Amino acid sequence: MVDENTRSRLGSLERRRYPRVTQDPLGVSNAKKGILVPLRFETESLPPLKQFPAWQEYLSTLLDLRLPDNVYPQNGFVARQTVWNLGGMLLVQQTSPAFSYERLPDKVRLSPFDHWYITFLRSGQTWTEVDGRVAQNEPGLMEIRSFGRPFRGRKVATTSTSLIAPVDLFSEQGGLPAASNNVVLGGHRIRLLADYLSSVEANLDFFTKHDLLGTQERLREMIFEAVTPLVDRNADKDQISGVGLMTRARRFILSHISSPDLTAEALCRELAISRTRLYELFETSGGVANYIRRRRLLAAHATLADPSDTHKIAEVGAALGFDSPANFSRAFTQQFGYSPSNIYKHNAEQKPSPTQGAGGRDAGRQMTFEGMLRTLGLF
Structure with a gap:
C-alpha cells in the first residue's frame, strides 16, 4: 500500500515528466502607441471672466448656451472636452459645470449637421425638451437625440461620454427609427453598450487602423440593436414612414452623386412622391438641393484629399455638377472653411500624422470640433 508521502512524490515526478514552456499572452507585449490624436479643449487656462464665453464660442456651431440664474461669468467656468475621431x-468626453442649452429651429435649418447624439452620463443629470416632452438622463442610462430637430434643456455639473454619428451611418440597416429622438433608454442592452464604450475609452491610446474599423462597426451594430427594440415604432406612423423614405432618398443620392440627372424631379420619380412631400422630408436638412450639394462637396473633399487621385480641382468640380470652378471653390469654402486649393497646400505642409488612420491623408489638419463635424460623413 502506498502511503501519502510516496503518492505525493510520484505525483510530483509525473507532473515534471514533460519540459515546461512558458507562453506570453498574445497582444500584450506588442502593444504600441496608437494612431489617434485627440482634439482637446479646456477653459481652465483662461481668466475666469473669459471661461464661459470661450465655452459658448466653442460649442456655438451646435448649441446656444447660457448660465443658470444667479450664476455669472466672473465666477468662472472650468470645462473641458476631448474629441476622438473613430473614423x-x-x-x-466632457466635463462641465451647469448650463442651459438650446438648438433653435433657425440653427437647425441653416446647419449642415443632422447627426445622432448619444450620451452616457458618468455623473450629474440633464433635462432635454422636444415638443413638450422632457427626457431626463442620469448615470446608468443612455440618451439619444437628433441634431436635425430643435431642442432645449439644462444640466447640472456633469461628466459624460458621448458618440456623434451621422444619420447615414445606419442607412444599411434602414436607419434609426424617428421615434429614437429625445429618448432615454436603459436595460441590459444599454449596459452592454456602456461597458463596451468604457473599454473603448480605456484603449484609445493604443488603437490601430484595423481597430478603428472593427470598433466603429461594432458600435454601430450595438447602438442599432440597443435602440430599435425599445423605441415605439408606432408612435408617429407618418414620421416613421418619412424615415423610410429618407433612407431610400439618401441611398439614391449617394449612388447617383456624380450624375447630372440627380435632381429633385428624379428623386420624386424614384420615391413616387410629390415635390411637396419631398421638400417636407428634407426641410430639417436645409432643403433637398442643399443636401445634394453638401453630399457632392463631401465627395469632392474625399477625392481631392486622396493622394492617388490625379484629377485637377476644376475637373473634380465639373464631375460633381458645378458649372464653373469659381462656383465650386465658393461652395467648397463655404462648406469647409478653406478652399479646394488649400488641400494641396495643407497636405504638403502636413507631415504623416497619427490622426491619418482615422480619416486618411487629410485628417491631420481637421483638428477643430467644427471641422470634425463637417467632414464626419466622409469616412
Missing part, C-alpha cells in the same frame, strides 16, 4: 463617428 466616421466621434467619441466625446
Whole structure:
C-alpha cells in the first residue's frame, strides 16, 4: 500500500515528466502607441471672466448656451472636452459645470449637421425638451437625440461620454427609427453598450487602423440593436414612414452623386412622391438641393484629399455638377472653411500624422470640433 508521502512524490515526478514552456499572452507585449490624436479643449487656462464665453464660442456651431440664474461669468467656468475621431463617428468626453442649452429651429435649418447624439452620463443629470416632452438622463442610462430637430434643456455639473454619428451611418440597416429622438433608454442592452464604450475609452491610446474599423462597426451594430427594440415604432406612423423614405432618398443620392440627372424631379420619380412631400422630408436638412450639394462637396473633399487621385480641382468640380470652378471653390469654402486649393497646400505642409488612420491623408489638419463635424460623413 502506498502511503501519502510516496503518492505525493510520484505525483510530483509525473507532473515534471514533460519540459515546461512558458507562453506570453498574445497582444500584450506588442502593444504600441496608437494612431489617434485627440482634439482637446479646456477653459481652465483662461481668466475666469473669459471661461464661459470661450465655452459658448466653442460649442456655438451646435448649441446656444447660457448660465443658470444667479450664476455669472466672473465666477468662472472650468470645462473641458476631448474629441476622438473613430473614423466616421466621434467619441466625446466632457466635463462641465451647469448650463442651459438650446438648438433653435433657425440653427437647425441653416446647419449642415443632422447627426445622432448619444450620451452616457458618468455623473450629474440633464433635462432635454422636444415638443413638450422632457427626457431626463442620469448615470446608468443612455440618451439619444437628433441634431436635425430643435431642442432645449439644462444640466447640472456633469461628466459624460458621448458618440456623434451621422444619420447615414445606419442607412444599411434602414436607419434609426424617428421615434429614437429625445429618448432615454436603459436595460441590459444599454449596459452592454456602456461597458463596451468604457473599454473603448480605456484603449484609445493604443488603437490601430484595423481597430478603428472593427470598433466603429461594432458600435454601430450595438447602438442599432440597443435602440430599435425599445423605441415605439408606432408612435408617429407618418414620421416613421418619412424615415423610410429618407433612407431610400439618401441611398439614391449617394449612388447617383456624380450624375447630372440627380435632381429633385428624379428623386420624386424614384420615391413616387410629390415635390411637396419631398421638400417636407428634407426641410430639417436645409432643403433637398442643399443636401445634394453638401453630399457632392463631401465627395469632392474625399477625392481631392486622396493622394492617388490625379484629377485637377476644376475637373473634380465639373464631375460633381458645378458649372464653373469659381462656383465650386465658393461652395467648397463655404462648406469647409478653406478652399479646394488649400488641400494641396495643407497636405504638403502636413507631415504623416497619427490622426491619418482615422480619416486618411487629410485628417491631420481637421483638428477643430467644427471641422470634425463637417467632414464626419466622409469616412
